[in-house]
Amino acid sequence: METRRKVGIVGTGNIFRTAHAPLLYGHPEIELVAACDIDEAKVKRVAAEFDIPHVYTDYSELLKEHPDLDIIDICTSNLHHSDIAVVALEAGMHVFCEKPDAINPAEAQRMADAAEQSGKLLLTMRNNRFRPAVQFLKKYVAAGHAGDIYTGRCGWIRRRGIPGKGGWFTTKELSGGGPLIDLGVHFIDVAVWLMGNPRPVSVVGATYTKFAQSTISDSAHSSFGEKKPEGIFDVEDLASGFIRFDNGATLQVEFSWASNIEEERNFVELRGTKAGFSFDKGELKLFTEIEDTLCDIVPKLAKDGHGHSEYLQHFINCVQGREEPIMQPVDGVHMIKLLSALYESARTGNEVKL
Numbered sequence: 001m002e003t004r005r006k007v008g009i010v011g012t013g014n015i016f017r018t019a020h021a022p023l024l025y026g027h028p029e030i031e032l033v034a035a036c037d038i039d040e041a042k043v044k045r046v047a048a049e050f051d052i053p054h055v056y057t058d059y060s061e062l063l064k065e066h067p068d069l070d071i072i073d074i075c076t077s078n079l080h081h082s083d084i085a086v087v088a089l090e091a092g093m094h095v096f097c098e099k100p101d102a103i104n105p106a107e108a109q110r111m112a113d114a115a116e117q118s119g120k121l122l123l124t125m126r127n128n129r130f131r132p133a134v135q136f137l138k139k140y141v142a143a144g145h146a147g148d149i150y151t152g153r154c155g156w157i158r159r160r161g162i163p164g165k166g167g168w169f170t171t172k173e174l175s176g177g178g179p180l181i182d183l184g185v186h187f188i189d190v191a192v193w194l195m196g197n198p199r200p201v202s203v204v205g206a207t208y209t210k211f212a213q214s215t216i217s218d219s220a221h222s223s224f225g226e227k228k229p230e231g232i233f234d235v236e237d238l239a240s241g242f243i244r245f246d247n248g249a250t251l252q253v254e255f256s257w258a259s260n261i262e263e264e265r266n267f268v269e270l271r272g273t274k275a276g277f278s279f280d281k282g283e284l285k286l287f288t289e290i291e292d293t294l295c296d297i298v299p300k301l302a303k304d305g306h307g308h309s310e311y312l313q314h315f316i317n318c319v320q321g322r323e324e325p326i327m328q329p330v331d332g333v334h335m336i337k338l339l340s341a342l343y344e345s346a347r348t349g350n351e352v353k354l
Contacts, residue, residue: 147274164225
């Protein structure tokens, strides 16, 4: 039996309740000790639901009163990720942080520096790497079956799925942006990871805000965040772009909370010299040739999930010394630099070199 690790939760909204708590609550190696949220009624309600004995509305008080915590799990609005992570790392705690890593490259770098100096683990959410199809594809590509992956596209596009409209999701100061930073971090990460982690050298991006007044919703994801009817909406609702990498490969990207499409989709499509593949709405298809014949292959995989529990279990395994982290803090810095460059290109109308 491994050592039980004491955990403090900062941020007790839907992402904690639906994506983190299912694994952490009742886990034999985890003890949920304290929870914090600026909404006192919410944190008390969630603490009662998951048998968390200590509640706070100020994370600094949580850290001060529980210096023996092993892990801090951050599920707050994006703005606060870096501040909480740095303080927790400096206090000698491991940190698991929801995506995106931070709202700008400087804050992501500050997190990475704190992790290096503390010697503690910092892992940010990349749950889609642990979906069965993506795990299969990583092995398929590593074995050379796809050949040279040279181009592709990825995205997460919704018809009407603006999260927490008027709340922190749609307030740039708190979120850092709209669907590009909210959703883009997921599938750009999967695409680049499957491509072998080439480094981006230039980007062209465009952003649009066309549905800020819409009140229609057809996506379960719009339930995330707390809506505020008179709140702020100063982020994009659609972003598109083109990324060029140091190895000559390219990637088209599109992410939206709202646009006039048939239905919500999230997808990664990559093309290699030996095979290409499409992972779209949870279904994987491979496109190749066998004995001079074009072939479509549909692998039989485990039922598709979203990978949150698997990724959190990976984090626990790393803390316990059983596994090596699937990503490093510097990868988070590169991701935020890429997203920031796409925003800068959209702002200026020009190509941005990294």
